[in-house]
Amino acid sequence: MTGWLIAILLLVLLPLGGVALHFFHRSKLLARRLDESNERRREITNFLMRFSTGLQGDEGVAGAMHAAARHVSEQTDAEAVAIYELADDELRAVGVCGTYPLVHSTNKLLFTRQHHLFEALRRERIAPGQGFLGGMILSRQPELVPDASADERFSEYPDNAHLGSVMAIPLLRDGIMVGAVCAATNRLQPGRPFSEQQFSRLKLLSGQVLMVQNLMQVYSEISRRERIDQELEFARHLQLSLLPHAFPAWDQFSIDAYTRSAKEVNGDFYDFVEIDENRLLVIIGDACGKGIPACMLTAMARSFARSLADNFTTLSDFLKEINNKLHRDTDADRFITLGCCLLDRSNSLIEFGRAGHTDLISYIHGHIRTVSPDGTALGILPDEFASFDTFCMSFEPGTALMMFSDGLSEALNRDAEEFGVHRLTKVFRRSCELGGTSQAIMDRVLDEVASFEAEQNDDQTIVLIRHTGKA
Numbered sequence: 183m184t185g186w187l188i189a190i191l192l193l194v195l196l197p198l199g200g201v202a203l204h205f206f207h208r209s210k211l212l213a214r215r216l217d218e219s220n221e222r223r224r225e226i227t228n229f230l231m232r233f234s235t236g237l238q239g240d241e242g243v244a245g246a247m248h249a250a251a252r253h254v255s256e257q258t259d260a261e262a263v264a265i266y267e268l269a270d271d272e273l274r275a276v277g278v279c280g281t282y283p284l285v286h287s288t289n290k291l292l293f294t295r296q297h298h299l300f301e302a303l304r305r306e307r308i309a310p311g312q313g314f315l316g317g318m319i320l321s322r323q324p325e326l327v328p329d330a331s332a333d334e335r336f337s338e339y340p341d342n343a344h345l346g347s348v349m350a351i352p353l354l355r356d357g358i359m360v361g362a363v364c365a366a367t368n369r370l371q372p373g374r375p376f377s378e379q380q381f382s383r384l385k386l387l388s389g390q391v392l393m394v395q396n397l398m399q400v401y402s403e404i405s406r407r408e409r410i411d412q413e414l415e416f417a418r419h420l421q422l423s424l425l426p427h428a429f430p431a432w433d434q435f436s437i438d439a440y441t442r443s444a445k446e447v448n449g450d451f452y453d454f455v456e457i458d459e460n461r462l463l464v465i466i467g468d469a470c471g472k473g474i475p476a477c478m479l480t481a482m483a484r485s486f487a488r489s490l491a492d493n494f495t496t497l498s499d500f501l502k503e504i505n506n507k508l509h510r511d512t513d514a515d516r517f518i519t520l521g522c523c524l525l526d527r528s529n530s531l532i533e534f535g536r537a538g539h540t541d542l543i544s545y546i547h548g549h550i551r552t553v554s555p556d557g558t559a560l561g562i563l564p565d566e567f568a569s570f571d572t573f574c575m576s577f578e579p580g581t582a583l584m585m586f587s588d589g590l591s592e593a594l595n596r597d598a599e600e601f602g603v604h605r606l607t608k609v610f611r612r613s614c615e616l617g618g619t620s621q622a623i624m625d626r627v628l629d630e631v632a633s634f635e636a637e638q639n640d641d642q643t644i645v646l647i648r649h650t651g652k653a
Contacts, residue, residue: 247277248300250394254363255279258383260376261346261367264303265391266315268353268361273315275303276361283341283366284315284348313338315350315362322359324351324385328375330366347375351388353395363391430454430462432527434579434651437464438620440628441587441643449476450587450643453484455491460528463491463500466585466645468539469518470559483508483518483560497524497535501557501570505537508561509568517561521585523647525577530649532583535572540591543607544575545582545614550607582614582623583647589640590627596636605634620646 247265255263262280266273278300287302310319314335318325330336330345339345350364365384368376429437439452449472455463467483469476486507490500501520508518521539523532534542538559541552555571577583586606593601606627613626624644631642 247394248279249277250391251277251279251363254365254384254387254391255369257387258365258376258380259368259370260349260365260380260384261369263363263365265395266308266362266364267395268319268359271310271319273308273319273362274306275300278303280366283345284336284339284364286339314348315364318350318352318362319359322352322354324381325349326376326378326381346373349376349381349384351384353388353392355392355396360392361395363388425451426454430456432462432525434649435525435527435577436620436648436650437462437525437646438624439466439643439645440621440624441641442628442638444589444638444640444642445472447472447474447477448641448643449480450589450641451480451484452643452645453487455488457491457494457524460526461494462525462527463487463494464523464525464585464645464647466521466539466587466643467518468587468589468641468643470516472641475516479508479512479516479518482511483520497522497533497572498570501535501537501560502565502568505558505560505563505568505570506565509564512561517559519559523583523585525647530577531574532577532647533572533574535570537570540586540588541603542573543584543586543603543610545584545611546578547580548611548615550611552603552607577649579649579651581649582610584610584627585645585647587641587643589638589642590631590644592640593631593635593642594639595634601631601634606631620648 251263251265254260254265260280262282263278264275264282264284265277267276282299282303285299285302286306308316308319310316314325314327314330314333317335326347326349327333327336328347330348331343336342336345336348346367348364348366350362352359353361353363363384365376365380368374368380370377370380425441426439429439437454441448441450441452443450449469451465451467451469453465453467455465457463465484465487467480469479469483471479483504486504487500490503494500501522504520508516517538519536519538519540521534521536521542523534523542525532534553535555535557536542537557539557541554544551544553553573553575555573557570558568591601591603591606595601609627609630610623613623616622616626624646627644628642632638
């Protein structure tokens with residue numbers, strides 16, 4: 183009976199013991215994997231801290247990549263490590279650590295200072311198929327070379343007779359090669375090839391290097407955008423300094439203006455230049471293109487206009503002088519259009535001239551009239567071929583004149599239909615008939631354009647000159 187009990191107990195306990203043993207081994211395996219995972223996490227954390235420290239140093243991006251190379255060198259027990267980036271189908275070094283021997287220069291002084299070595303490496307370009315690293319561009323396969331001095335692919339390096347073991351891993355992003363990491367000389371066992379364990383370690387670390395390159399790409403893009411933002415901020419400040427801070431009060435004459443930009447900075451501008459106590463020059467301009475180049479062109483035109491005010495003769499000569507200066511100092515594909523009204527308050531006269539700019543629209547006693555004298559844009563033609571006509575008329579009480587940039591007349595709706603000068607003149611007439619302040623008249627025009635267009639694609643500027651005296 184006892185034997186039977188023992189047999190039954192064994193039948194019950196043996197499977198339980200097997201299950202317990204299985205769980206014991208399983209728990210040990212999971213614990214080991216957890217330790218390995220924690221170790222990798224610590225490595226990545228330490229790596230990123232070193233990378234961040236290098237990035238914040240004096241060398242910036244280069245310092246961060248040198249820090250990454252040092253990390254790889256320490257983790258693989260390699261004497262030297264270089265990190266390469268593939269750009270324009272050529273490898274170029276972006277980070278280095280140690281006395282890296284795969285450099286084509288024969289200058290031995292390079293190895294005395296890390297900075298000199300990196301500068302020499304940075305200037306080198308490795309083309310597809312050129313030597314060991316160039317071959318990797320084509321093969322995209324990791325390689326462990328036990329003795330580089332005996333490998334003809336390294337014969338191009340001046341110090342190839344003293345090369346030791348070399349291992350390299352291509353860096354692949356979505357199957358596309360974007361760089362490589364290369365380690366030279368086994369520090370753990372000098373004179374011996376790198377071990378398979380060291381090679382596997384480099385493969386594992388190549389993922390971290392690729393992560394760094396991705397981070398650097400993001401960092402470079404952010405830096406580029408910050409630099410652009412700084413340039414745009416400078417351009418905005420420059421532009422604000424170009425625009426008059428107050429509109430001139432000229433007895434019964436009222437002059438107002440408004441501009442709104444389609445982009446970060448404006449290619450339109452307006453200005454008021456006092457010729458003498460009785461004459462005021464009102465200018466509106468529209469530079470070709472957009473952004474900073476257009477902003478700089480408006481700055482030049484404004485500067486020339488103001489410098490010519492002291493020696494002003496006629497409006498035609500004024501435009502010819504600005505054209506001459508811009509044609510001399512700008513590229514052939516850069517030009518600006520100008521519209522100019524010379525206001526003579528002593529005689530209540532307005533003279534209008536334009537250089538490729540939009541028409542002048544006048545509202546007189548309930549009637550609309552457009553004025554469009556001939557004149558080419560400034561900066562295109564040399565002085566001998568440039569000519570500018572002007573038109574002079576009396577400026578009676580109740581008259582309103584509007585100068586504008588083509589961002590208003592060429593505003594497009596969802597059907598790609600232009601707002602057009604005809605609509606603009608109708609809106610201007612209705613706005614003048616409704617009366618009110620100059621700002622109210624301009625707001626009605628601008629609001630009508632804004633409600634018409636699908637989105638603002640060009641800078642829009644309006645200048646309004648009114649005779650507010652009694653008839």
